Amino acid sequence: MNDKLTPRPVFIVSDSTGITAETFSHSVLAQFDEAEFHTVRMPFIDNVEKAEDVLRRIDQVALETGLKPIVFSTLVNPGIQAVVRQANGLFLDLIGTFVGQIEQSLGLKSSHVIGRAWMPANSQKYQHRIEAINFSLSHDDGQFINQLGDADVILVGVSRCGKTPTSLYLAMQYAIKAANFPLTPDDFERSALPKTLAPYRNKLFGLSIDPDRLSQVRNERRPNSKYATIEQCHYEVSAAERMMRREGIAWMSTTTKSIEEIATTVIQEVGLIR
Amino acid sequence: MNDKLTPRPVFIVSDSTGITAETFSHSVLAQFDEAEFHTVRMPFIDNVEKAEDVLRRIDQVALETGLKPIVFSTLVNPGIQAVVRQANGLFLDLIGTFVGQIEQSLGLKSSHVIGRAWMPANSQKYQHRIEAINFSLSHDDGQFINQLGDADVILVGVSRCGKTPTSLYLAMQYAIKAANFPLTPDDFERSALPKTLAPYRNKLFGLSIDPDRLSQVRNERRPNSKYATIEQCHYEVSAAERMMRREGIAWMSTTTKSIEEIATTVIQEVGLIR
Numbered sequence: 001m002n003d004k005l006t007p008r009p010v011f012i013v014s015d016s017t018g019i020t021a022e023t024f025s026h027s028v029l030a031q032f033d034e035a036e037f038h039t040v041r042m043p044f045i046d047n048v049e050k051a052e053d054v055l056r057r058i059d060q061v062a063l064e065t066g067l068k069p070i071v072f073s074t075l076v077n078p079g080i081q082a083v084v085r086q087a088n089g090l091f092l093d094l095i096g097t098f099v100g101q102i103e104q105s106l107g108l109k110s111s112h113v114i115g116r117a118w119m120p121a122n123s124q125k126y127q128h129r130i131e132a133i134n135f136s137l138s139h140d141d142g143q144f145i146n147q148l149g150d151a152d153v154i155l156v157g158v159s160r161c162g163k164t165p166t167s168l169y170l171a172m173q174y175a176i177k178a179a180n181f182p183l184t185p186d187d188f189e190r191s192a193l194p195k196t197l198a199p200y201r202n203k204l205f206g207l208s209i210d211p212d213r214l215s216q217v218r219n220e221r222r223p224n225s226k227y228a229t230i231e232q233c234h235y236e237v238s239a240a241e242r243m244m245r246r247e248g249i250a251w252m253s254t255t256t257k258s259i260e261e262i263a264t265t266v267i268q269e270v271g272l273i274r
Numbered sequence: 275m276n277d278k279l280t281p282r283p284v285f286i287v288s289d290s291t292g293i294t295a296e297t298f299s300h301s302v303l304a305q306f307d308e309a310e311f312h313t314v315r316m317p318f319i320d321n322v323e324k325a326e327d328v329l330r331r332i333d334q335v336a337l338e339t340g341l342k343p344i345v346f347s348t349l350v351n352p353g354i355q356a357v358v359r360q361a362n363g364l365f366l367d368l369i370g371t372f373v374g375q376i377e378q379s380l381g382l383k384s385s386h387v388i389g390r391a392w393m394p395a396n397s398q399k400y401q402h403r404i405e406a407i408n409f410s411l412s413h414d415d416g417q418f419i420n421q422l423g424d425a426d427v428i429l430v431g432v433s434r435c436g437k438t439p440t441s442l443y444l445a446m447q448y449a450i451k452a453a454n455f456p457l458t459p460d461d462f463e464r465s466a467l468p469k470t471l472a473p474y475r476n477k478l479f480g481l482s483i484d485p486d487r488l489s490q491v492r493n494e495r496r497p498n499s500k501y502a503t504i505e506q507c508h509y510e511v512s513a514a515e516r517m518m519r520r521e522g523i524a525w526m527s528t529t530t531k532s533i534e535e536i537a538t539t540v541i542q543e544v545g546l547i548r
Contacts, residue, residue, distance in 0.1 A: 008380065017538040019447065020297050027294050027348060028372050031384035043538045068379060072372075074301060090379045092372050098302050098346075105342060105364045106282065110305035121532040129533075133439050137414070165407050168442055172533075173293065258395040259403075259446075264291040264317045 007036035009061045009069040013054055013084055015077065015114040018043040021094055025072045037070075045075065046114055051083035058087035077114045125175065132171035132178075139179035140164055145196045148179055153270050154200055155180040156193075156244075157207035158236045159227075160217045162254040162262055166207070169259045176272055188239035193247055205270050206244040206251025207262070211237045213255050281310035283335045283343040287328055287358055289351065289388040292317040295368055299346045311344075319349065320388055325357035332361035351388045399449065406445035406452075413453035414438055419470045422453055427544050428474055429454040430467075430518075431481035432510045433501075434491045436528040436536055440481065443533045450546055462513035467521055479544050480518040480525025481536070485511045487529050 010029065012022045018041045029037050042054050058069050069089040075081040076095050085091050099110045138144045139151065141164065148154065153170070155163045155178060163180035170176040187194055197204060209217075211233040218228035226232055244251045250269050254262050266272070284303070286296045292315045303311050316328050332343050343363040349355040350369050359365050373384045412418045413425065415438065422428065427444070429437045429452060437454035444450040461468055471478060483491075485507040492502035500506055518525045524543050528536050540546070 017532075017534045019534050019538065020294075020301050023294050024298050024368070028369055028376070031350065031369065031373050031386070032376065032380065032382055033385055033387075034382055035380055043542070070376060070379065076305065090375060092375065094298070094372075095302055095305065097371060098366050098368075099305050101364060101366065102302070102306065102344060105344065106306065106309055108306055108308055111307055112305070113307075121530055121535070126532065130439060133442065137411075137438065137442075140411070164411065165404060165446075168407065168411075169446060172439075172443060172446060256395055258291075258400065260291045260293050261395070264293065268317070 006065050006067060007038040008067055009058075009065055010037045010039040011054070011058055011061075011069055011071045011089065012039060012041040013045055013071060014041075014043055014074045015046045015080065016043065016074070018074065021072050021074045024094065028072075029070075045080065045084075046077075048080055048083055051075075051080045054084050055087045058084075058089050062088040075114075076110075076112050078112060080114070129172070129175040132175045133168070135177040136167045136171035136179065139177075140167060142181040142194070142196070148196065148200055148203075150177055151179040151200065151203055152177045152272055153179075153205055153266060154197065154203045155207055155266070156183055156197070156204055156249065157251075158183055158209070158214070158233075158240050160214060160221065161207045161209040162257075162259070163207055165259045166254075166262045166266065169263045170266065170272075173263065174267065174272070176267075178266075183236075183240045183243065185236065185239075188236070188243065191243070193243065201247075201249075203270075204247075204249045205266055206240070206249045207254050208237060208241055208244070208251055209253060210255040280339050280341060281312040282341055283332075283339055284311045284313040285328070285332055285335075285343055285345045285363065286313060286315040287319055287345060288315075288317055288348045289320045289354065290317065290348070292348065295346050295348045298368065302346075319354065319358075320351075322354055322357055325349075325354045328358050329361045332358075332363050336362040349388075350384075350386050352386060354388070403446070403449040406449045407442070409451040410441045410445035410453065413451075414441060416455040416468070416470070422470070422474055422477075424451060425453040425474070425477055426451045426546055427453075427479055427540060428471065428477045429481055429540070430457055430471070430478055430523065431525075432457055432483070432488070432507075432514050434488060434495065435481045435483040436531075436533075437481055439533045440528075440536045440540065443537045444540065444546075447537065448541065448546070450541075452540075457510075457514045457517065459510065459513075462510070462517065465517070467517065475521075475523075477544075478521075478523045479540055480514070480523045481528050482511060482515055482518070482525055483527060484529040 012018045014021050022041050062069055071089040071091045074094050157163055159182050167178035167180045170178040214233040215230045222228055252265050286292045288295050296315050345363040345365045348368050431437055433456050441452035441454045444452040488507040489504045496502055526539050
């Protein structure tokens with residue numbers, strides 16, 4: 001049935017996980033705010049038999065919905081790709097489209113090798129990533145203070161301003177050892193940074209947040225607590241910002257920012273990668 | 275200086291974080307195993323002035339290296355994009371290339387709106403993601419057993435088989451509430467699953483690992499411990515696999531797999547999304 005309410009079917013077809021292609025497809029489809037999409041990811045399509053299954057599935061959905069599916073493909077093996085291309089859909093060749101142009105520019109041929117991730121398991125880069133995740137986990141919320149000297153960055157800020165997800169993301173995506181340390185009312189009363197942090201001044205980066213937003217977040221966590229009141233949040237945020245200014249710690253507001261945006265700004269400001 | 279040893283410069287230019295474009299560029303460039311690349315990400319290029327800085331930087335690098343930089347762009351604003359296109363590089367329009375084809379297929383015009391992430395902060399989807407990260411963190415390694423009923427999946431397996439990074443990744447990337455629970459020598463002696471897990475049998479998914487690899491991983495963590503010996507690892511892995519078979523728990527080996535591959539397989543096997 002063709003129906004204006006039926007979302008357009010979208011298939012993500014990859015010989016590997018398809019996660020990159022899926023994230024990329026979100027960015028492309030976000031340009032169509034009037035349309036609705038229904039996305040299915042089909043990972044590990046690494047032989048012709050699996051490709052034939054994909055072909056049948058796409059054709060079936062096209063028939064059932066009366067809509068031409070959009071197919072985001074990162075298939076690089078010519079034989080496997082040829083099968084999926086036969087489907088009754090709009091075939092978008094994510095890798096091949098650009099590989100061709102780069103081949104010309106470099107004067108080199110590409111390998112067409114499937115499943116070529118940029119960070120394979122067992123590579124040294126991958127080991128660094130796992131180490132960074134373990135480091136960020138064990139140095140979450142100031143809980144483990146040994147080896148803080150190994151941190152690439154130490155995020156500081158009041159409770160629930162976004163330190164933990166940002167630390168984990170930096171480790172997961174960029175193999176950055178990101179510790180985080182809370183600034184608490186104790187520190188504000190003493191008017192001094194936690195002593196533990198003193199030797200690592202040059203690794204500190206601050207996160208702050210709008211007090212109203214903070215109160216909302218804390219209320220979800222601990223409803224009707226003093227901790228979550230607007231007054232407490234106002235007090236902590238302004239004391240923390242005062243402390244960061246006084247100590248010369250660069251900081252940013254996380255209020256309307258996604259984890260990716262916060263992480264990107266931290267990397268830029270701290271100069272973590274180049 | 276043109277020099278065969280100089281890596282080809284690559285610029286990732288985005289009006290947002292550029293993380294999607296960067297990951298995508300890795301997949302494309304991985305097809306050229308004979309070439310070396312040096313990648314610089316230039317995020318938040320959301321006005322003409324910043325675009326002019328990018329233009330100057332690309333042209334300067336082209337001059338210094340004598341190599342034509344490859345420019346992966348997700349710029350969607352025509353005015354901003356036009357500036358960067360003037361650079362002396364190979365301009366790859368990641369979004370526009372496919373948006374044009376989709377416009378035709380849908381019979382709709384795209385919005386050309388910048389900074390349109392698929393999961394903006396403050397959206398409900400984004401809140402779910404943060405909740406999932408908090409959940410996975412607090413339910414790491416069996417440390418918090420309340421609310422296990424809220425888990426979308428509970429990963430089980432011996433210590434250091436990959437449960438923690440996978441749980442965090444599932445939460446971060448897919449807003450999946452992934453708890454994880456160790457299977458320990460205590461459980462093997464009792465020949466029974468941890469009692470805590472009994473009510474959640476249908477949420478369990480097992481991870482296993484090659485004993486030699488496990489011994490290597492554990493040795494990095496606790497060198498020369500009994501915990502890390504080949505014998506201990508053999509014992510635990512075979513006991514865990516026996517238990518999972520007996521209890522009818524689906525499981526996979528993580529030995530040569532990346533976090534993304536493990537997470538994708540978990541999602542497929544448990545049927546977490548769709």
